[in-house]
Structure formats: C-alpha cells, structure tokens
Amino acid sequence: xxxxxxxxxxxxxxxxxxxxxxxxxxxxxxxxxxxxxxxxxxxxxxxxxxxxxxxxxxxxxxxxxxxxxxxxxxxxxxxxxxxxxxxxxxxxxxxxxxxxxxxxxxxxxxxxxxxxxxxxxxxxxxxxxxxxxxxxxxxxxxxxxxxxxxxxxxxxxxxxxxxxxxxxxxxxxxxxxxxxxxxxxxxxxxxxxxxxxxxxxxxxxxxxxxxxxxxxxxxxxxxxxxxxxxxxxxxxxxxxxxxxxxxxxxxxxxxxxxxxxxxxxxxxxxxxxxxxxxxxxxxxxxxxxxxxxxxxxxxxxxxxxxxxxxxxxxxxxxxxxxxxxxxxxxxxxxxxxxxxxxxxxxxxxxxxxxxxxxxx
Amino acid sequence: xxxxxxxxxxxxxxxxxxxxxxxxxxxxxxxxxxxxxxxxxxxxxxxxxxxxxxxxxxxxxxxxxxxxxxxxxxxxxxxxxxxxxxxxxxxxxxxxxxxxxxxxxxxxxxxxxxxxxxxxxxxxxxxxxxxxxxxxxxxxxxxxxxxxxxxxxxxxxxxxxxxxxxxxxxxxxxxxxxxxxxxxxxxxxxxxxxxxxxxxxxxxxxxxxxxxxxxxxxxxxxxxxxxxxxxxxxxxxxxxxxxxxxxxxxxxxxxxxxxxxxxxxxxxxxxxxxxxxxxxxxxxxxxxxxxxxxxxxxxxxxxxxxxxxxxxxxxxxxxxxxxxxxxxxxxxxxxxxxxxxxxxxxxxxxxxxxxxxxxx
Numbered sequence: 001x002x003x004x005x006x007x008x009x010x011x012x013x014x015x016x017x018x019x020x021x022x023x024x025x026x027x028x029x030x031x032x033x034x035x036x037x038x039x040x041x042x043x044x045x046x047x048x049x050x051x052x053x054x055x056x057x058x059x060x061x062x063x064x065x066x067x068x069x070x071x072x073x074x075x076x077x078x079x080x081x082x083x084x085x086x087x088x089x090x091x092x093x094x095x096x097x098x099x100x101x102x103x104x105x106x107x108x109x110x111x112x113x114x115x116x117x118x119x120x121x122x123x124x125x126x127x128x129x130x131x132x133x134x135x136x137x138x139x140x141x142x143x144x145x146x147x148x149x150x151x152x153x154x155x156x157x158x159x160x161x162x163x164x165x166x167x168x169x170x171x172x173x174x175x176x177x178x179x180x181x182x183x184x185x186x187x188x189x190x191x192x193x194x195x196x197x198x199x200x201x202x203x204x205x206x207x208x209x210x211x212x213x214x215x216x217x218x219x220x221x222x223x224x225x226x227x228x229x230x231x232x233x234x235x236x237x238x239x240x241x242x243x244x245x246x247x248x249x250x251x252x253x254x255x256x257x258x259x260x261x262x263x264x265x266x267x268x269x270x271x272x273x274x275x276x277x278x279x280x281x282x283x284x285x286x287x288x289x290x291x292x293x294x295x296x297x298x299x300x301x302x303x304x305x306x307x308x309x310x311x312x313x314x315x316x317x318x319x320x321x322x323x324x325x326x327x328x329x330x331x332x333x334x335x336x337x338x339x340x341x342x343x344x345x346x347x348x349x350x351x352x353x354x355x356x357x358x359x360x
Numbered sequence: 361x362x363x364x365x366x367x368x369x370x371x372x373x374x375x376x377x378x379x380x381x382x383x384x385x386x387x388x389x390x391x392x393x394x395x396x397x398x399x400x401x402x403x404x405x406x407x408x409x410x411x412x413x414x415x416x417x418x419x420x421x422x423x424x425x426x427x428x429x430x431x432x433x434x435x436x437x438x439x440x441x442x443x444x445x446x447x448x449x450x451x452x453x454x455x456x457x458x459x460x461x462x463x464x465x466x467x468x469x470x471x472x473x474x475x476x477x478x479x480x481x482x483x484x485x486x487x488x489x490x491x492x493x494x495x496x497x498x499x500x501x502x503x504x505x506x507x508x509x510x511x512x513x514x515x516x517x518x519x520x521x522x523x524x525x526x527x528x529x530x531x532x533x534x535x536x537x538x539x540x541x542x543x544x545x546x547x548x549x550x551x552x553x554x555x556x557x558x559x560x561x562x563x564x565x566x567x568x569x570x571x572x573x574x575x576x577x578x579x580x581x582x583x584x585x586x587x588x589x590x591x592x593x594x595x596x597x598x599x600x601x602x603x604x605x606x607x608x609x610x611x612x613x614x615x616x617x618x619x620x621x622x623x624x625x626x627x628x629x630x631x632x633x634x635x636x637x638x639x640x641x642x643x644x645x646x647x648x649x650x651x652x653x654x655x656x657x658x659x660x661x662x663x664x665x666x667x668x669x670x671x672x673x674x675x676x677x678x679x680x681x682x683x684x685x686x687x688x689x690x691x692x693x694x695x696x697x698x699x700x701x702x703x704x705x706x707x708x709x710x711x712x713x714x715x716x717x718x719x720x
Contacts, residue, residue: 116567125715128454128653133688136566164564172567178554179568183575185615186546188630189607193600194538195633207476207525207532208495208539208637211578215543218574221574223627230615232625240553245605247549252601255545255590263590267583270548273555301455312566 010035013156014060014067016083017041018049021094021115022070023127024055028160031129037061041071049124061088066156069093070334071229077101084109092153096176096225097232098140098169111153112140114176115162133161140169143303147294147329150301151320164315166305177236181229182244185237187219204226286337287316289357292347294331301331307331307350313343370395373516373720374420374427376443377401378409381454381475382430386414391489397421401431409484422447429453435586437461441616444469452513456536456585457592458529472500472529472668473515474536475522493521500529531555537596541589545597547579590663595626641712646697654691663706664691671706673699 015026015038026036026225038055038106040046047059060067066089069080073095084091084107092113095101102112117135137157155341168176194208194216208216230237253260294300301320302310308315317334335343347354375386375398376546386396386409398415400406420427422547426449429440433455444467452473455461462472477495497517501510514524527535554568554576591595614622651666673695696701698714707714 013432047492052402091682121489126651126653128688128713130655130688131653135688154402161567174557175567178557180573183550183572185611185626186550186608187575188627189604189611190543190546191630192626193603193607195629197534197538197600197603207498207535211547212539212543213637214574215547216630216637217626219630221631224623227623228610228625230708231618231620234615234618238612238616241608241615243557244549244552245608245612248546248601248605248608251545251549252598252605252613255594255601256598258591260587260591263587264583266545266552267548267579267586270551270576270579271479271581273551274576295506309566 004073012037012061012064013288014064014083014087015055016060016067016069016079018045018054018124019119020123020126021068022068023054023124024117025047025068025131025160027068027127027129029156030054030056032159035061036111037064042122045124052124052127054124054127058087060235063089063340064166065089067091073097073101073232077104078254080105080110081107082334089350090149090153092139093231096180097229098138098172100232102140102169103141108144108146108149111145111149111151113157113234114138114140114172115157117162130161135162136165136166137162138165138172139140139302139305140167140172141298141299141306142169144356145299145302146301147301147320147331150299150305151318154301154305154318158317161351164305165309166302168306173233174236174240175235177240181226181233182240183239184218185230185241186244187216190218190278191219245279259286288337288340289346290333290335290340290343290354291357292331292333292352292354294329302351303350304333304347307346308335311339311342311346313339313346331350371718372397372421372424374398374424374443374447374449375415376420376427376429376439377431378405378414378484379430380483380486381477381491382428383409383414383484384477384489385428385454385520387487388492389516390414390416392519395421405484412484413699414484414487420446423449425449426513427451431701432585433457433461433592437464440465440470443715450509450513452499454542455592457575457589458498458532460592462500466504468504468506468509472503473513473517473627474498474532475517477522486652490521492517495522496525497522498525498527498532500527500532502529533593534596537593537600540596541586541593543576544581544586545590545601546604547576550583551576551579555587608679621707647694648697648700650693650695650700650703650714651708651717652691652693652712652714654689654712664693664712667706667710668693668695668703671699671702671704673706 010033012035013029013038017023018038018040019238026038029036035058036055037059038049038059039058049055063088067083067087069076071079071093076093076095080091080093091110091256094113094115095099096114098112098114100321114240115132115135115137117131139154158164292304305315313332313335315335319328319332344354345358371391372395373389375382375396378398378400386398389396395420396415397417398409399418399420409415410418424447427443427447429443429451431439436455437454437460440451440461441455453461454473454475456474458472458474475492475495475497477491485690499510499514516525558600611626704714704716
C-alpha cells in the first residue's frame with residue numbers, strides 16, 4: 001500500500017504537537033503496531049504523553065516514514081518546514097485552514113490534511129486511538145503533489161479508520177467557512193444577542209430550550225483557536241458572512257411583509273437540505289473495484305480522489321501500482337457498487353479509462 | 361391548591377386538540393388520576409386518542425375545572441373563546457406566541473400558557489405522559505388575571521412535572537423571538553446558504569460535522585407552524601433580526617480588519633453566556649461535567665446511566681454528541697462534584713475514558 005514499508009521492523013512515525021489530535025494519532029498508530037516518536041513545545045506534555053503510552057519515545061526520528069504536525073494553525077507552516085528539513089520522510093499537518101500552509105510550503109514531501117474530529121474535547125486527556133474511526137479526514141493535494149505521496153499519506157490516514165476526502169486547499173477552506181467557521185461566529189453572535197437582551201436574564205435563559213442550546217453549543221468552545229481561524233481564512237469567512245447577511249436581510253423583509261410564500265420556500269428548502277445531510281454509514285455490503293490506468297505524473301491520484309469527493313463517492317480502499325519503468329501505473333479504488341456507474345462516468349469524462357470488477 | 365376540587369371524585373379536565381402537546385397533557389393528567397374529556401377537529405384523531413387511552417371520552421365536559429386548548433396558534437384564540445363560552449371552568453392554551461391571544465381574550469377565566477417541550481416530535485404518536493417533566497412551562501398572566509386562576513393553572517401544570525415560569529405575554533414573545541424564532545430562521549438560512557454553495561454538494565455535506573448538524577437541526581422541523589409564528593410574532597422577530605444583522609455586520613468587519621481584540625471579546629462573552637445557560641432546577645451548588653468518549657453502538661448511553669444508578673450518582677443533565685459520521689461520540693453527564701470521583705472510577709473500571717471538567 002505504501003512504497004516506504006519497513007519490512008519486518010515496525011513502521012516509524014513522528015507526531016509533533018501532542019494535544020488532542022496529535023495524541024490521538026500517536027495512540028492510533030501505536031495501537032496498529034507503529035513505533036511513534038513524538039514531541040511537544042511543552043516539555044511536560046511530551047513527558048506526560050510518553051508516560052501515558054501516547055508515544056514510544058520523545059524526540060524527532062529523522063528517518064520516520066511520515067511525520068504528523070499537530071500544532072496550532074498559526075505555527076503549523078513553520079513547524080512543518082522545520083520537520084521537513086530535519087527528516088527524510090513525508091510530512092502532513094492537521095490545521096483547520098489549508099490555503100496558507102499549502103501555499104507557503106513548496107515541498108513534494110508535504111501534503112496538507114485536516115481530520116474533522118475531536119472538536120468537543122480538548123487536550124491530551126481526550127486523546128483516543130479510535131478518534132478518527134469513521135471521521136472524515138481531508139487531504140489537500142496541489143498540482144505538484146506526487147502520486148506516491150498522496151497514496152502513502154492517504155493509506156496511513158485510512159489505517160486510523162478515517163474516511164478520506166481529497167479537495168484542493170482553497171476549496172476546503174471555502175467549505176469549512178460555510179459549515180464550521182461562520183456557524184461558529186453566528187452562534188457566538190446569537191448567544192451575545194440573547195445575553196444583551198436578558199434584562200431578566202434568568203427567565204430568558206430558562207426559556208432557552210433545546211433548539212437554542214443546540215445552536216449555541218459551539219459557542220462554549222475555546223476562543224483562541226477561532227482567532228487564528230478567522231485570521232487564516234479571512235477571505236472565505238467574510239464572503240460567506242456577506243451571503244448570510246443578504247439572506248437574513250431577505251428573511252427580515254419577508255417576515256415584515258408577511259410574505260408567507262417567500263418564507264415557506266425558505267423553510268422547505270432548508271428542511272430538504274437538512275434532511276439530506278448524510279449520516280455516518282458503515283461499510284456497504286456490495287463493493288466493486290475500479291481499476292484506473294494512470295500516467296505517472298504528479299497529481300493524478302489526487303485528481304481521481306478529488307473527483308470522487310465532488311461526486312460524493314466514498315472510496316473505501318485504494319492502491320496505486322507503478323510499472324517497473326515508472327512511466328505508467330494503475331490506481332485501484334474500492335467503492336460501493338451503487339456509486340460505481342457515477343464514478344465511472346466522471347472518470348471517463350475526465351479522460352480516464354476505468355474498468356470495474358466485482359469483489360464478490 | 362385549586363378551589364374547584366371535586367372531593368373524592370376524579371378531577372376533570374378537557375383537552376381540545378389532540379396532537380403532540382394535547383395528547384401529552386391528556387396522558388399526563390390521566391396518569392395522575394384525572395378524568396380527561398377531549399376532542400379534535402379531526403374526528404379520526406379524537407377516536408384514535410380515545411382508543412390509545414389519551415382521553416377517557418370524546419367531547420367537551422362543560423363542568424371540567426380546566427380546559428387545555430392545544431390547537432394550532434392561528435386558531436387558538438377562536439377555539440379558546442368557544443371553550444370559555446361552553447364551559448364554566450378555567451381555560452389555558454399552549455400556543456407559542458402569547459401577545460395576540462392574550463390581547464384578544466378578555467376573560468378572567470383565561471390564562472395563556474406555553475409549554476416549552478416537544479418540538480422534536482410530532483403528532484399523537486409522540487405523546488408522552490412525562491413530556492413536561494423538568495420542562496419550562498410559561499404562563500402569561502395579565503394585569504387582570506385573578507390570583508386564584510394563576511395559582512390553579514400553575515398548580516395543575518406543576519403536577520405534570522413542569523417548571524413554572526411566569527412572564528407578561530409581550531415579554532414572553534420577545535424572549536422566544538431571541539431564543540427560538542430567530543434561531544430557527546437563522547438555521548434555515550444557513551442551511552440554504554450551504555446548499556446554494558454546494559457545487560460539489562456531496563463534499564460539502566460530508567464535511568458538515570457536529571457543530572453544523574447541531575446548529576441546523578431545527579431546520580428539519582415542519583415549516584407550517586413557523587409561518588404562523590412569524591405572522592403572530594412579527595414585530596419581535598424583525599426587531600431581533602435587526603439586532604442580529606447589526607451584530608453579524610460587526611463580526612464581518614472585525615474578521616475583515618483582523619481585529620483580534622474585538623473578536624476575542626465577542627467569543628469570550630459568548631462562551632461565558634453559553635456556560636451560564638441553566639440546566640434545570642433543584643441542583644446542588646457545585647457541579648462538574650463528565651465527558652465520556654463513547655462508541656456509537658446501541659445501549660452505550662444506557663450502560664453509562666445504569667452505572668450511575670448503581671453507584672447512586674445523580675445525573676442532572678446529559679447530552680450525547682455524535683461525530684460527523686456517527687461512528688463515535690461523546691456523552692456529557694453533569695453530576696454533583698462530590699460524586700465525580702466515584703463515577704469516574706466506575707467508568708474507568710468499565711473501560712471508558714472519562715475526563716472531568718469544572719462547570720465554574
């Protein structure tokens with residue numbers, strides 16, 4: 001699955017930054033037989049991680065096949081550059097904004113990532129070997145990401161149980177502005193608005209029932225990380241906020257004018273879209289293997305996975321074989337049988353020549 | 361407690377409108393020994409309620425000591441007036457906007473009410489004798505409401521297990537605009553905004569993790585009731601929407617200008633206010649939050665609660681969050697600080713990895 005396997009010896013990884021996410025990566029890899037070297041800017045936290053069995057040893061292994069950089073977003077690019085300079089393996093990160101770091105680091109051994117898990121817990125104590133089981137882990141390859149780098153990091157992420165989604169860095173940032181960053185700012189604004197109007201605070205707060213609690217739950221999160229997110233994803237966040245301001249202005253107009261048709265259209269559309277939010281699903285019963293001959297050029301595997309993400313096709317397993325000469329290869333993706341035709345159509349439209357094989 | 365008690369005979373009530381709320385009132389009163397007469401504009405629903413034991417008989421008892429009007433908001437005033445004319449007892453309603461009905465009905469036997477429960481379920485099938493246990497039930501007396509009417513209705517509501525909150529009708533409407541009506545419209549707007557931007561819809565929706573799911577959950581509700589609410593509470597809703605538009609405009613400005621001080625002030629205020637949201641009454645002074653990562657399998661919450669019961673640990677509040685893909689989550693239980701260690705020990709012995717956080 002990876003081209004940098006270590007034979008009988010344990011595979012080796014670094015984890016730099018041992019908070020909730022880094023700690024969970026360390027536990028997850030160790031639970032799967034890896035040797036994990038890790039460190040943290042806070043020495044006592046690194047020691048605690050070692051004593052808790054989150055890492056095998058403290059430090060940075062220069063020959064580890066992969067290094068996970070799991071430090072706060074604002075320092076991620078600097079730390080990742082340093083790790084690239086001090087190690088010979090691949091490097092990936094977990095920052096929740098991907099454009100800046102992917103623009104800043106121009107090294108074929110680096111691939112940006114964002115595991116979408118763990119936001120409700122904080123710190124090493126919340127670390128869990130199975131935190132990523134069933135969670136979406138976005139990888140953000142660029143046009144210059146070599147196939148084998150994407151394939152290797154993707155395979156490692158998948159061994160942690162995550163579902164892989166590939167997106168260009170900028171598209172990732174636009175999407176998380178819509179589904180995470182702006183909702184967080186809206187929740188905070190609504191909470192403060194409620195607080196401002198609470199001249200009889202206790203009564204208001206007692207009436208804040210389930211829906212309000214649900215909507216404002218994220219506002220209880222730690223503020224610091226959101227400042228960095230706002231700074232790093234400024235353009236997408238302000239753009240989505242503009243869209244929301246327009247939409248809420250329309251709603252206010254419709255309520256004020258008693259425009260029932262306008263309101264019912266909004267509410268029905270919202271209901272349909274909410275109902276269609278995908279729920280987590282186990283691995284389907286019927287799977288097929290999609291074999292895609294690929295040229296040996298950078299980014300071809302990432303292109304196939306980005307297409308899968310666009311089409312909503314879940315890739316459950318994949319491998320890339322290269323020919324001995326290295327000029328061509330075949331990418332094998334395992335997908336649900338029900339989505340095989342959709343995926344095949346998209347691949348053909350992009351100039352690939354896939355074949356489908358049943359796995360039964 | 362009431363001045364119209366019936367001695368040894370069962371106390372008698374009417375329930376007019378046998379949906380979720382009316383059905384729950386009927387079941388709740390019958391479970392407490394009342395004789396309940398009920399009816400519904402839909403004859404088959406009334407018959408179903410009788411066969412399910414939600415009411416003792418179909419009709420309107422002219423001498424019932426209290427009548428609950430549980431019909432849609434737009435017809436509540438008309439139905440309540442009719443019930444006042446045809447009965448000699450007290451009349452209350454359950455509409456979620458209180459100004460219009462309380463202005464329209466000028467009768468000392470009428471007292472407006474709003475049980476804040478049940479929004480996630482619909483229809484008679486969701487009816488539950490204990491639906492109001494621990495829920496807030498707002499009563500909205502006016503300057504002309506006689507004390508004994510307020511006391512009598514309040515006592516009956518409390519026998520259903522509800523926590524009584526009294527507010528003037530207009531103040532009730534302002535508060536629910538803040539904590540319920542506008543949040544609902546915002547959730548719908550955000551859901552539609554996300555849907556509009558989903559040129560690669562599937563990818564966006566797969567990235568819509570816990571926070572977004574929480575925030576937009578209410579958008580899955582039935583639209584019809586919200587049209588009536590928007591019409592009836594127009595003034596308060598547009599006023600709160602104006603406030604939210606101003607607030608979000610400020611946020612957009614702060615993000616665009618990288619105004620970290622402004623953003624941290626907003627986020628810190630929101631966090632403090634959210635943390636102060638009360639979680640039900642009768643609780644001890646010092647509480648802690650126990651956060652338990654759990655696998656998404658049936659019965660895991662029951663296992664945690666059974667353990668709490670075995671250990672004699674009283675769980676004052678709990679919520680279960682699931683990860684985006686639903687394969688894991690975290691159960692949050694609020695317990696008295698004094699029993700935190702006991703509970704934690706039991707959880708660890710069962711293989712859980714709880715963390716404890718102070719609520720102060």
